[in-house]
Amino acid sequence: MTDTPLLKVNDVSKFYGNRIGCKNVSFELWPGEVLAIVGESGSGKTTLLNCISTRLMPTTGSVEYHMRDGQYRDLYHMSEAERRFLMRTDWGFVHQNPADGLRMTVSAGANVGERLMAIGDRHYGNIRATAVDWLSRVEIDESRIDDQPRAFSGGMRQRLQIARNLVTGPRLVFMDEPTGGLDVSVQARLLDLVRGLVNDLGLAAIIVTHDLAVARLLSHRMMVMKDGHVIEHGLTDRVLDDPREPYTQLLVSSILQV
Amino acid sequence: MATPLVVSEVSKSFTMHLRDGIKLPVVSDVSFSVASGECVVLGGPSGIGKSSLLKMIYGNYAVDSGQILVKHQDRIVDLATTDPRTIIEVRRRTLGYVSQFLRTVPRVAAIDVVAEPLVARGTKADVAREKAAELLAKLNLPEALWQLPPATFSGGEQQRVNIARGFITDHTILLLDEPTASLDAKNRAVVVEMIAEKKQKGVGLLGIFHDEEVREAVADRILDVQKFSPRRPIAA
Numbered sequence: 001m002t003d004t005p006l007l008k009v010n011d012v013s014k015f016y017g018n019r020i021g022c023k024n025v026s027f028e029l030w031p032g033e034v035l036a037i038v039g040e041s042g043s044g045k046t047t048l049l050n051c052i053s054t055r056l057m058p059t060t061g062s063v064e065y066h067m068r069d070g071q072y073r074d075l076y077h078m079s080e081a082e083r084r085f086l087m088r089t090d091w092g093f094v095h096q097n098p099a100d101g102l103r104m105t106v107s108a109g110a111n112v113g114e115r116l117m118a119i120g121d122r123h124y125g126n127i128r129a130t131a132v133d134w135l136s137r138v139e140i141d142e143s144r145i146d147d148q149p150r151a152f153s154g155g156m157r158q159r160l161q162i163a164r165n166l167v168t169g170p171r172l173v174f175m176d177e178p179t180g181g182l183d184v185s186v187q188a189r190l191l192d193l194v195r196g197l198v199n200d201l202g203l204a205a206i207i208v209t210h211d212l213a214v215a216r217l218l219s220h221r222m223m224v225m226k227d228g229h230v231i232e233h234g235l236t237d238r239v240l241d242d243p244r245e246p247y248t249q250l251l252v253s254s255i256l257q258v
Numbered sequence: 259m260a261t262p263l264v265v266s267e268v269s270k271s272f273t274m275h276l277r278d279g280i281k282l283p284v285v286s287d288v289s290f291s292v293a294s295g296e297c298v299v300l301g302g303p304s305g306i307g308k309s310s311l312l313k314m315i316y317g318n319y320a321v322d323s324g325q326i327l328v329k330h331q332d333r334i335v336d337l338a339t340t341d342p343r344t345i346i347e348v349r350r351r352t353l354g355y356v357s358q359f360l361r362t363v364p365r366v367a368a369i370d371v372v373a374e375p376l377v378a379r380g381t382k383a384d385v386a387r388e389k390a391a392e393l394l395a396k397l398n399l400p401e402a403l404w405q406l407p408p409a410t411f412s413g414g415e416q417q418r419v420n421i422a423r424g425f426i427t428d429h430t431i432l433l434l435d436e437p438t439a440s441l442d443a444k445n446r447a448v449v450v451e452m453i454a455e456k457k458q459k460g461v462g463l464l465g466i467f468h469d470e471e472v473r474e475a476v477a478d479r480i481l482d483v484q485k486f487s488p489r490r491p492i493a494a
Binding site for chain 2: 030033188192195217220221234235237238241242244245246249250253
């Protein structure tokens with residue numbers, strides 16, 4: 001168990017004029033840890049995710065990342081180029097709508113291979129072989145490697161997005177409602193895949209979801225957000241089985257049982 | 259290690275915010291310890307807080323006050339106040355739990371459910387599965403079921419998967435919540451034997467057993483949880 005957090009979020013707040021996007025959020029994330037941020041629509045969870053993944057500049061607060069060279073760097077004191085390099089190599093971002101995280105007009109293989117080329121790989125044979133390997137890991141048949149994602153189903157697109165993100169061996173993956181909008185059986189398959197990959201690769205992940213079952217399945221720790229504030233956080237099974245805050249109790253009691 | 263688990267002055271109540279903040283006290287001022295190689299049984303009527311105590315010790319329930327001290331590797335950890343990462347690490351290495359009902363990740367084969375705690379500690383998957391197979395065979399779970407996800411199993415079959423999963427590692431403390439409730443006599447005897455083996459290896463066990471015969475066979479000490487109950491038991 002390493003003693004150095006991978007990510008340190010310090011008192012992050014984001015205001016839209018007078019409206020609170022998120023307020024005073026602080027937490028640390030360790031390597032290999034999966035954190036779920038749950039809350040209903042408008043709770044601020046996506047705002048928070050965007051603030052900590054450099055997609056949205058916070059109004060106050062800072063986010064520090066433990067670089068591969070052992071230094072902590074403040075993400076908002078990096079150059080744009082450094083941030084973008086981080087996003088392409090050490091990090092992944094899986095969007096709710098796969099079309100937002102893929103290039104729809106290039107082939108599946110190119111979607112995966114592009115990421116390798118962006119970090120300097122040049123041997124096309126190896127790149128293609130890596131792409132084939134990753135497609136099979138996300139259960140996309142090799143025969144589809146030259147097809148465009150436009151020809152893929154929603155579930156397949158999402159799995160391709162995951163492959164595209166994981167091919168560079170990131171240490172931290174952000175996911176925004178990764179199973180939103182998918183059919184239940186497709187959702188299940190995707191969750192099993194994500195769970196397996198996160199385990200095998202020792203990834204740290206921050207997953208925004210409104211679905212408590214997804215949080216239960218995938219995460220070690222959970223933060224519950226309401227109106228921009230984190231109102232409860234802790235071990236996932238503790239928060240779900242022994243919710244302390246009124247809002248958390250409401251959320252947990254609202255889950256439909258099958 | 260002489261005393262792997264010490265519970266000190268633990269109190270807990272539930273506050274039901276959805277019911278106007280009704281407060282349900284669970285236990286008050288609980289103090290006891292479990293020594294290596296002994297099996298302490300929690301006794302008392304249904305609803306008195308026995309399962310809740312086990313869940314508090316496992317970190318599944320929070321406590322309002324008090325300490326839950328566990329000897330974890332080379333240090334003492336207070337599970338009542340430590341951070342989630344540490345609780346996960348303690349569960350991985352030191353503290354095992356056989357819950358009353360099996361709740362597993364769906365779509366995972368029974369044999370993998372059982373093997374998982376070993377794999378989480380770094381054991382190779384095939385070695386872990388062999389050990390899992392041994393335990394499932396000991397517990398008389400038909401081999402035909404091993405590759406199936408346990409969700410559709412009978413209560414007794416699920417319980418045996420749960421037991422195998424809890425006993426597969428060499429955790430130094432085991433929490434057992436009614437491990438024999440749905441089992442027939444033959445399998446109850448197997449579990450009694452498995453508990454005896456763990457005791458011989460120096461594992462500290464804390465369990466709930468409603469079955470008198472099993473309790474007689476495994477208990478070194480019985481702790482009446484009723485004396486920690488802030489509520490009067492409801493008349494039958």
